[in-house]
Structures are given as structure tokens and as C-alpha cells.
Amino acid sequence: MAMGSSHSQSQTASNDGSRATGVEGGKAFPIPTGMSLSHWLQGVRASRLLDHRTTEALPASADVVIIGSGMSGTLTAYELLTRPNPPKSIVILEARELCSGATGRNAGHCKPDQYRGFGKYGKLFGEEQAKKLLEHELETWTRLVEFVEKEKVECDLWVGDTLDVAMSQGVADKALAVFEAYKAYGGKVDHIKYISDPIEAEKVSRLKGAQALWAWKASTLYPWKLVAHLMNTCLSKGLNLQTWTPVTSVTASQATAGRWDVHTARGAIRTPTVVYATNAYTSAILPAFAKYIQPTAHMCNRVVPPRAFAGSHALQHSYGVLAAGGGLYSINPRCSSDGIVLFGGSNPNQGQLKAYLDADPARLFDDGLSNFKPVTDAVNDLTAAAFEGWNEDAPAPGVGPDYAWSGIIGLSADSLPFIGALPDLPGQWICAGFHGHGMAHIFTCAPGLVTLMQGGTWADTGLPECLELTTERLQKIGDTPNFNKPVV
Incomplete structure (x- = not known):
């Protein structure tokens, strides 16, 4: 299923008091500029990371552009920068404050489902995949806890x-x-x-x-502070973070073959590699994904x-x-x-x-x-x-x-996140659609995505096959997705 060229108006607010627009059912509508402050965001109002911009102006180009600074985007950057042969330049574009989307707004629970989803997942993907999903969630929790303890991250881990x-x-x-x-x-x-x-x-x-x-x-934690720890490591390794920079569209470069222009109100960045760590806001930039993530x-x-x-x-x-x-x-x-x-x-x-x-x-x-x-x-x-x-x-x-x-x-149309390469958009990748259950997925899904970006196979990721974004999976969802499945 062809995704086509990605293009739309931004669905996130800017910090100049203007009202951005989004698209729903092909019609534009205004998006409120005000955002509530979660428990986590209220507790870090003095952090300079909230509105950090590494450079005053956007760079003209980068090896990788990641859209979104929540757990998915930041961990993807961390994995790229801490593995051998890291990209020479990575830019993270965040529409508002650092980690002010789903990661910074949840209830702070990393609870791996260990049985309850077996029936639902079994009906949707088969019992073997359901079993793999539950094992994957336990591995995700284990990796998160091991990382926090090894790195001595101050994030209220319990x-x-x-x-x-x-x-x-x-x-x-x-x-x-x-x-x-x-x-x-x-x-x-x-x-x-x-x-x-x-x-x-x-x-x-x-x-x-x-x-x-x-x-x-299981665990509870202060998720914003875990992201901040990862971000500080990334910044020390040369990451360029640009907050309050909503992406308005991604288009094929007319000047350089095989490159994408990531457009913002502050200018555009040319890159061969785009990562959508945009979760609920994916269809703001990829309108075709309105059928798959709501x-x-x-x-x-x-x-x-x-x-x-x-x-x-x-x-x-x-x-x-x-x-x-x-x-x-x-x-x-x-x-x-x-x-x-x-x-x-x-x-x-x-x-x-x-x-x-x-x-x-x-x-x-x-x-x-x-x-x-x-x-x-x-x-x-x-x-x-x-x-x-x-x-x-x-x-x-x-x-x-x-x-x-x-x-x-x-919300995902089939209740699971989409991980992998975007069909017919070479160099574009996605890690989004976590269906309210991201804390039990991301710490393995983001590293798995990086493995794919570096040329690995899906088997190399160790992730359940049902998480991979494939044309067949999108075709199975079809044109009439059901977003009313309960959040696990």
C-alpha cells in the first residue's frame, strides 16, 4: 500500500500565541495553543531542557531528523549515538516543550501485561504472536529497570x-x-x-x-526525568535539539535526489533519514496514517x-x-x-x-x-x-x-504500535501508535527500529513479528479501522 509523499499542516501549537491547524476527515480545524501541565511537567519548570535549542538557527541539513522528543524519539537518538559508527549529525525537532506529549503525560506506570492481553491479541494476531507480545513486554520492563539502575538515573524508580x-x-x-x-x-x-x-x-x-x-x-517512575537523562547524554554526543519547532510537512527534495525536506516555520532541514516518533500526532504530517493511528x-x-x-x-x-x-x-x-x-x-x-x-x-x-x-x-x-x-x-x-x-x-487501528520503514518512502521510519501502552513497548521497540535503520533484519530486532509495519498489515486493517478496542 503506497503511502505517497508526506505532507500536511501541523497539528501542534507554536509558542507565539498563534493557532495551528490540523486535518481531520480532510477538513482543517484550529488546535488550541494551551496545554495542561501534567504532574511530571509541573515538577520540572526550572529545567533548561524544556525550551532548549542547541543552535539559534536550524541546520540546513542533517544525517537524521527525528520528529518528537518523547521516549521514542529520544531513545532512538540515544541508540544511534551510542552504537558503533553513529551518524555525524542528528536533529530532534519538538513541537513544544521537551517530552510534553504522551511520555510526559502518562500516570508513570511501566507495567508489563503478563496474561490479560492473551485473549485479545490471540484473536487479532494468533496465539503464538500473543505469547510473544507478553514476553516482549516483560523484556521491555526488564531492560528499562536494568538501564535505570546501571546508569543511576534519578527518576523515582520503584x-x-x-x-x-x-x-x-x-x-x-x-x-x-x-x-x-x-x-x-x-x-x-x-x-x-x-x-x-x-x-x-x-x-x-x-x-x-x-x-x-x-x-x-512492575515499576513506576518519573518518565520525564528518564527522558531528560537520555537527552543529556545525546546532547553531550553532539545531538541538536530544537524545541518549539513544529514540523509542518515532509516533502521529497527538489534539489537533491534521495533526500527529504523537513519543513518548519523556522526553515527546512534536508536529510536522507526521517524518523516519526510522533505517536498520536503522526497524521498531522502523514495524512495517510489517519486510518491507522487516531x-x-x-x-x-x-x-x-x-x-x-x-x-x-x-x-x-x-x-x-x-x-x-x-x-x-x-x-x-x-x-x-x-x-x-x-x-x-x-x-x-x-x-x-x-x-x-x-x-x-x-x-x-x-x-x-x-x-x-x-x-x-x-x-x-x-x-x-x-x-x-x-x-x-x-x-x-x-x-x-x-x-x-x-x-x-x-490509538492504533489494530491495538499495536507500528515499527519499521514506511512503504514507498525510502529513508522514512516510524515508531508510533502505542495505544496508551507505550511504557511497556518503547524500551525495546526504539532499539529495534535502530537495528533496522542500520541494515538489520526484523529477526535481528528480537521483536514480535506483529509489531512490524508492513504493507500486508496495513491492508489487513483496510479502510474501515476500528479504534474502539479497549486500551490494554
């Missing part, structure tokens, strides 16, 4: 048990059926602790009404725990709370740092947010949203009903939900 907690018998039965199917297929589950007794599940999880749980190792705003909530869940009583696990009806609360209690509890995932009222977004396509890209009441209400409902003693303290300033921010998820 390693401990994450709990999948089923809050109804129906949910518990469905989860167990998937768990047993994965085990029967030969999936590795000996590292997972399964508790089927509701009394014990409530005791371990501290959630009233828990019917069963599954526990295994942006949609998602909310995260920050909650200051009451006395009953502070100090020696603080939560000691991260969570995936499986609610009746398919809702999922992802909970990061930051128990190795400030103890602030962050809620993400697809809680039961995220559907109301989606309906609000769908009423105006411009809202899909709007990460200026804050404190969407139905989503916050669902968080309050869970804490009040399930965490015993949560509301025993009299309401006091500084306790309870105090902020919520939006991030833009890049």
Missing part, C-alpha cells in the same frame, strides 16, 4: 508487586479464563501469584470487594492520600483495578517518593470523555483539558467505596483529588 484486582466475580472469572488459557498454551506464569480467595484478595490489595488478584513485578485525549488524576493511606499506612503496590463492565483503573501510588497517588487507565467514565471529544474533532488533540468531572467522579467513587478508611478524615485543604490533566493517546 520496583515491586503490581496487582491486577478483579472487583466482581464475573470479572474474576473472565480474567481467570484468560490466565488459564495462556498457561495452557505454554505461557510463563510461574512468576505470577494468583489469589482466588476474596478474603485474602481484600487483605493483600486493601480493596473492599476484591474477588481475586494476580501479582507480579489521537484521543485521555485523563489522569492526582490524589493526595488521607492519613489512613499515608506514612506507614501508604499503599505498597501499583494496581490495575478491573471493574465490572470493562473499566480499568491504573494506579501509581509513588510509594518510593512523595506518596501522591496517580490514577490513569480507562476508568468506567472515560467513555463519557470520549463522547465529549467525538462531538468536536478538534478536541481529540486538545491536551489543554483538565479536571473532566465524570472521570474524576469515578476516581472518587473507587476510593470512597473500595479503600477502607479513605474518607474517615474530615475534609481538609490539600487532601484528596487536587488536579487532573489530559494527554493524547495514539
Whole structure:
């Protein structure tokens, strides 16, 4: 399937107060310039990396141009610069502040799925690929933890048990059926602790009404600070970072065969190699990808725990709370740092947010949203009903939900990211479409992409075959993609 020449207007805001435009269904619409500040972005307002520009003017050319400065783009640059024979020049173009997209807006959870996605992935890609995907997520988590520990990255890394907690018998039965199917297929589950007794599940999880749980190792962290560590290493090795520089289009160079011109409002850069680390914003520059990656705003909530869940009583696990009806609360209690509890995932009222977004396509890209009441209400409902003693303290300033921010998820048409070369666009590569699950993919996907860029085969990457961007995969998705698959 031919992708054709990549060209469109930018869908990201500039820092001059203007309103950029994007394309949805072939129609232009204004994109709000304001963006919410996530918990992570609020905590680094004094960092000079936020608006760093290595040079005052854009270079006229570069060996590699990477679009996007989140985990995907920055780790791709790091891999290129730390392997033998690095490119002589790499430029990263970031539309706004450093790492102000999905990586800088999630709930800080690196939780490898170890059984739950087996049923869904099995139906979509076959059981063998589903098994490889779950093994890949464990490897991704392992690599991230090993890197942070080896490099002594100060990013609030916590390693401990994450709990999948089923809050109804129906949910518990469905989860167990998937768990047993994965085990029967030969999936590795000996590292997972399964508790089927509701009394014990409530005791371990501290959630009233828990019917069963599954526990295994995962991590929480400060993702922006991990990206900043990688970026500082890249800068020390000659990377040119240009923030507040939205890319408006990429076109074939008319002056030099085999080169691409990456256009911005500040000028153009000529390069043989372009990497789209653009996740939800991919179709802003590659309109053909609107069929394969759809942006949609998602909310995260920050909650200051009451006395009953502070100090020696603080939560000691991260969570995936499986609610009746398919809702999922992802909970990061930051128990190795400030103890602030962050809620993400697809809680039961995220559907109301989606309906609000769908009423105006411009809202899909709007990460200026804050404190969407139905989503916050669902968080309050869970804490009040399930965490015993949560509301025993009299309401006091500084306790309870105090902020919520939006991030833009890049929903994939088949629920998995697209990794590899863009068909019919030689020298253009992509690592995007993480479907709200990027932390469990990127630390292996970005290195895998670099292996391909350096002439390796897909087998050399070690990644599951279903992650590769191929013409056959795009044809299978077809012209009527389904973006309503649940976020894992």
C-alpha cells in the first residue's frame, strides 16, 4: 500500500500565541495553543531542557531528523549515538516543550501485561504472536529497570508487586479464563501469584470487594526525568535539539535526489533519514496514517492520600483495578517518593470523555483539558467505596483529588504500535501508535527500529513479528479501522 509523499499542516501549537491547524476527515480545524501541565511537567519548570535549542538557527541539513522528543524519539537518538559508527549529525525537532506529549503525560506506570492481553491479541494476531507480545513486554520492563539502575538515573524508580484486582466475580472469572488459557498454551506464569480467595484478595490489595488478584513485578517512575537523562547524554554526543519547532510537512527534495525536506516555520532541514516518533500526532504530517493511528485525549488524576493511606499506612503496590463492565483503573501510588497517588487507565467514565471529544474533532488533540468531572467522579467513587478508611478524615485543604490533566493517546487501528520503514518512502521510519501502552513497548521497540535503520533484519530486532509495519498489515486493517478496542 503506497503511502505517497508526506505532507500536511501541523497539528501542534507554536509558542507565539498563534493557532495551528490540523486535518481531520480532510477538513482543517484550529488546535488550541494551551496545554495542561501534567504532574511530571509541573515538577520540572526550572529545567533548561524544556525550551532548549542547541543552535539559534536550524541546520540546513542533517544525517537524521527525528520528529518528537518523547521516549521514542529520544531513545532512538540515544541508540544511534551510542552504537558503533553513529551518524555525524542528528536533529530532534519538538513541537513544544521537551517530552510534553504522551511520555510526559502518562500516570508513570511501566507495567508489563503478563496474561490479560492473551485473549485479545490471540484473536487479532494468533496465539503464538500473543505469547510473544507478553514476553516482549516483560523484556521491555526488564531492560528499562536494568538501564535505570546501571546508569543511576534519578527518576523515582520503584520496583515491586503490581496487582491486577478483579472487583466482581464475573470479572474474576473472565480474567481467570484468560490466565488459564495462556498457561495452557505454554505461557510463563510461574512468576505470577494468583489469589482466588476474596478474603485474602481484600487483605493483600486493601480493596473492599476484591474477588481475586494476580501479582507480579512492575515499576513506576518519573518518565520525564528518564527522558531528560537520555537527552543529556545525546546532547553531550553532539545531538541538536530544537524545541518549539513544529514540523509542518515532509516533502521529497527538489534539489537533491534521495533526500527529504523537513519543513518548519523556522526553515527546512534536508536529510536522507526521517524518523516519526510522533505517536498520536503522526497524521498531522502523514495524512495517510489517519486510518491507522487516531489521537484521543485521555485523563489522569492526582490524589493526595488521607492519613489512613499515608506514612506507614501508604499503599505498597501499583494496581490495575478491573471493574465490572470493562473499566480499568491504573494506579501509581509513588510509594518510593512523595506518596501522591496517580490514577490513569480507562476508568468506567472515560467513555463519557470520549463522547465529549467525538462531538468536536478538534478536541481529540486538545491536551489543554483538565479536571473532566465524570472521570474524576469515578476516581472518587473507587476510593470512597473500595479503600477502607479513605474518607474517615474530615475534609481538609490539600487532601484528596487536587488536579487532573489530559494527554493524547495514539490509538492504533489494530491495538499495536507500528515499527519499521514506511512503504514507498525510502529513508522514512516510524515508531508510533502505542495505544496508551507505550511504557511497556518503547524500551525495546526504539532499539529495534535502530537495528533496522542500520541494515538489520526484523529477526535481528528480537521483536514480535506483529509489531512490524508492513504493507500486508496495513491492508489487513483496510479502510474501515476500528479504534474502539479497549486500551490494554
